[in-house]
Amino acid sequence: MSEEQQxxxxxxxxxxxxVEAVVEGEIADAEVSAxxxxxxxxxxxxxxxxxxxxxxYMRTQAEMDNLxxxxxxxxxxAHKFGVEKLITELLPVVDSIEMGMAAADSSxxxxxxxxxxxxxxxxxxxxxxxxxxxxxIDPMGDVFNPEFHQAMSMVENPDAEPNTVMAVMQKGYVLNxxxxxxxxxxxxxxxxxxxx
Numbered sequence: 001m002s003e004e005q006q007x008x009x010x011x012x013x014x015x016x017x018x019v020e021a022v023v024e025g026e027i028a029d030a031e032v033s034a035x036x037x038x039x040x041x042x043x044x045x046x047x048x049x050x051x052x053x054x055x056x057y058m059r060t061q062a063e064m065d066n067l068x069x070x071x072x073x074x075x076x077x078a079h080k081f082g083v084e085k086l087i088t089e090l091l092p093v094v095d096s097i098e099m100g101m102a103a104a105d106s107s108x109x110x111x112x113x114x115x116x117x118x119x120x121x122x123x124x125x126x127x128x129x130x131x132x133x134x135x136x137i138d139p140m141g142d143v144f145n146p147e148f149h150q151a152m153s154m155v156e157n158p159d160a161e162p163n164t165v166m167a168v169m170q171k172g173y174v175l176n177x178x179x180x181x182x183x184x185x186x187x188x189x190x191x192x193x194x195x196x
Contacts, residue, residue, distance in 0.1 A: 080176045083132050087173065087180055090125075095170060097122055129173070137172035137183045139165045148172055150182040154189040162190040 106112045137148050144163050165185045172183030
């Protein structure tokens with residue numbers, strides 16, 4: 001089939017579609033004019049349109065309520081958790097100060113005063129964190145809780161209850177009941193059974 005024949009076939013298809021559209025339009029117009037004469041059909045049509053508009057209004061209203069509630073929730077979360085990024089950046093600084101205090105030799109008077117100053121700084125920082133809703137997790141001696149603790153190792157200890165925290169390597173923090181950083185801990189495990 002040549003290109004001219006293909007073009008003619010396409011033109012005929014387009015003309016056929018146009019004629020069908022005109023005929024369908026005339027039929028629809030005839031149905032509308034027939035419906036205009038019957039008041040019951042007009043009333044039913046008006047009720048259907050009113051129902052459609054009412055349903056659209058109700059859906060729009062519900063969507064607007066959902067948007068408002070979502071916006072309020074987003075603002076509340078921004079107020080509650082807006083400081084989380086800043087806190088995660090500052091926590092390593094506190095950890096370093098605490099490690100420095102633990103490593104300092106407090107037998108020397110000058111070092112003892114330095115350690116005392118560092119302790120006051122850490123206490124001030126902890127108080128400031130508490131004011132913005134951050135609570136420190138120091139689970140020494142508590143039962144291991146995987147929601148707030150991260151086990152770094154497990155050690156057998158016959159003097160302690162199994163599944164309790166034996167040592168805290170790094171304290172954890174919670175912001176408004178959301179975990180910011182888990183406490184890194186050493187957990188006691190049950191002693192292995194001795195072979196006979």
